[in-house]
Amino acid sequence: MDGAFEDENEQTITINEYLNKVEAEELEADLVLGGDEGKECTYAVGYMKRQAIFSCLTCTPDGTAGVCTACSLSCHDGHEIVELWTKRNFRCDCGNSKFGEFFCKLFPKKDVENAENSYNHNFKGLYCTCGRPYPDPDVEEQEEMIQCIMCEDWFHEEHLDLESANEIPRDEEGEPLYEDFICKTCSAICSFLTPYPRTIWAAGGKRDDATASNRKDKNVLEDVSSACGSGKLENDACSHGSSGDDNAMANLNGDSVPVAEASVIGENSEKNIGSDQSTKKADLQSTCVLGVNPATLLVSESKPLFLSKNWRDILCKCEKCLEMYNHKHIIYLLDKEDSIAEYEKMAKEKREEKLQKQEGAELSFFNKLGHVEKMEILNGIADFKEEFRTFLESFDTSKTITSSDVHQIFENLAKKRRRVE
Ligand SMILES: [Zn+2]
Ligand SMILES: [Zn+2]
Numbered sequence: 001m002d003g004a005f006e007d008e009n010e011q012t013i014t015i016n017e018y019l020n021k022v023e024a025e026e027l028e029a030d031l032v033l034g035g036d037e038g039k040e041c042t043y044a045v046g047y048m049k050r051q052a053i054f055s056c057l058t059c060t061p062d063g064t065a066g067v068c069t070a071c072s073l074s075c076h077d078g079h080e081i082v083e084l085w086t087k088r089n090f091r092c093d094c095g096n097s098k099f100g101e102f103f104c105k106l107f108p109k110k111d112v113e114n115a116e117n118s119y120n121h122n123f124k125g126l127y128c129t130c131g132r133p134y135p136d137p138d139v140e141e142q143e144e145m146i147q148c149i150m151c152e153d154w155f156h157e158e159h160l161d162l163e164s165a166n167e168i169p170r171d172e173e174g175e176p177l178y179e180d181f182i183c184k185t186c187s188a189i190c191s192f193l194t195p196y197p198r199t200i201w202a203a204g205g206k207r208d209d210a211t212a213s214n215r216k217d218k219n220v221l222e223d224v225s226s227a228c229g230s231g232k233l234e235n236d237a238c239s240h241g242s243s244g245d246d247n248a249m250a251n252l253n254g255d256s257v258p259v260a261e262a263s264v265i266g267e268n269s270e271k272n273i274g275s276d277q278s279t280k281k282a283d284l285q286s287t288c289v290l291g292v293n294p295a296t297l298l299v300s301e302s303k304p305l306f307l308s309k310n311w312r313d314i315l316c317k318c319e320k321c322l323e324m325y326n327h328k329h330i331i332y333l334l335d336k337e338d339s340i341a342e343y344e345k346m347a348k349e350k351r352e353e354k355l356q357k358q359e360g361a362e363l364s365f366f367n368k369l370g371h372v373e374k375m376e377i378l379n380g381i382a383d384f385k386e387e388f389r390t391f392l393e394s395f396d397t398s399k400t401i402t403s404s405d406v407h408q409i410f411e412n413l414a415k416k417r418r419r420v421e
């Protein structure tokens with residue numbers, strides 16, 4: 001308890017801010033780890049669709065390897081670790097040939113190399129076109145970064161190559177109105193998106209839609225979730241800003257927002273996809289939704305792209321398009337589980353489960369106690385609540401709480417106990 005209040009920076013925090021921060025940090029950690037409890041090396045599972053990955057600058061300073069959560073904790077404890085958030089199609093490298101004499105404590109028998117893994121400068125602890133670390137030691141206030149869903153690098157807003165930050169689709173509160181972002185470099189291979197209806201582009205941005213066709217579409221996506229799935233890299237959690245707790249709760253429930261109408265697309269929709277949203281059913285599509293051979297599309301001008309919720313569902317799955325995705329190595333776009341939104345959705349479900357289990361365990365522990373013990377615990381809680389309430393009432397909540405305030409609460413409690421005994 002003391003430690004939390006020792007740091008001088010922490011002195012400027014109010015009680016509510018502190019509690020919100022703890023909650024938000026917990027939620028964020030759970031979202032990134034995707035329910036992985038960090039006990040076993042994930043190597044045995046093979047290339048995972050998405051998992052949290054860490055790079056150890058102590059062992060592999062050139063950024064040639066990545067390790068799973070469990071390995072980052074067990075094998076690289078005390079090393080200089082970079083947290084890379086999640087990466088797709090990755091298999092834990094811990095202790096393989098890239099690590100020299102170093103052995104993995106959890107799963108030592110690995111192949112010399114994981115040929116399918118890909119590594120970018122993030123593994124050296126560098127991000128964006130400017131190649132800076134995150135957090136950046138030369139910058140006072142860390143700016144949030146946006147992740148490209150294709151190269152999975154992270155970018156500073158001002159390095160996205162936009163004419164103005166207004167081009168980023170956001171609501172009045174500054175929450176992102178897009179689900180996926182594709183960086184300028186990667187957009188060069190996305191000319192196949194040109195004939196798609198406007199519904200695939202996130203509404204709200206002030207960009208003049210040169211990349212999308214000029215088709216007017218009635219069914220413009222209204223519901224573009226601003227949940228954590230938008231690939232934001234923030235210093236303090238997914239809670240987007242100051243009202244941490246409220247946001248965290250909203251995010252937890254965010255997935256229940258009905259999106260049924262969302263994936264209706266332009267003129268070709270009824271014929272080819274109809275109301276079907278699942279990728280599975282639409283797998284064997286014979287007519288191309290695009291109405292053009294994707295190979296004949298001219299390369300469009302490279303421009304950062306902001307995509308709406310469920311845009312991946314609309315992607316054509318005809319034979320020609322599938323061939324094109326494979327050729328471009330972007331077939332993962334058709335896999336729902338590839339998206340951060342889906343990953344976080346599953347993470348939230350696992351988190352809920354975990355919290356419920358915890359609650360259940362606490363309750364069953366409590367129920368096993370005898371009557372006297374139960375009463376003592378309940379009285380203890382009541383005393384603490386009462387003491388805390390008194391403290392809060394006498395305390396100006398806009399002021400900062402210090403460690404001596406906390407000590408005082410416990411001292412008062414101890415005095416009370418002594419009086420009772
Ligand atoms: Zn591992
Ligand atoms: Zn290491």
Ligand SMILES: [Zn+2]
Nearest residue numbers: 071075094104
């Ligand atoms: Zn390991």
Ligand SMILES: [Zn+2]
Nearest residue numbers: 128130156159
């Ligand atoms: Zn940058």
Ligand SMILES: [Zn+2]
Nearest residue numbers: 148151183186
């Ligand atoms: Zn990219």
Ligand SMILES: [Zn+2]
Nearest residue numbers: 288316318321
């Ligand atoms: Zn097609």
